[in-house]
Amino acid sequence: MPSTSESNIATADALTLLLHNQHALGAAIEEITHWISGEGADIVADNVVAALGTLDTNANAITDAIMRLRQA
Template sequence: MPDNTEAHIATADVLTLLLHNQHALAAAIEEVALWVKANGSSEVHENAVTALQTLDVNASAITAGILKLRQS
């Protein structure tokens, strides 16, 4: 069976970069959500919070996948 260590490392590295992008997008969405809430649109704020929760759940799954790849 071929050694996929290099492929696992490369995949984990790319996923890590995507995870960093996801965290940056979450931070930006949170800033916008707070601004929207301060300007009186609680419905839009709640929608943004729901999106943030989805990003958080997915970030946890991505992190677990990265760790698994790095252990391979």
């Protein structure tokens, strides 16, 4: 059975990969939002920007969890 420290490392590693995916998705969505906004669909662009805010908030929480796991 793996130790708690090993489990924390594995969990932190998995969360780190998910966080990288979240950042990549956020960047892609932001690029699409710029394009949509340029096409005159400002309401859609505003909704996407709000969703990106949620991604940022969650990314901060994930980062905090990763740091706590790595320090344990």
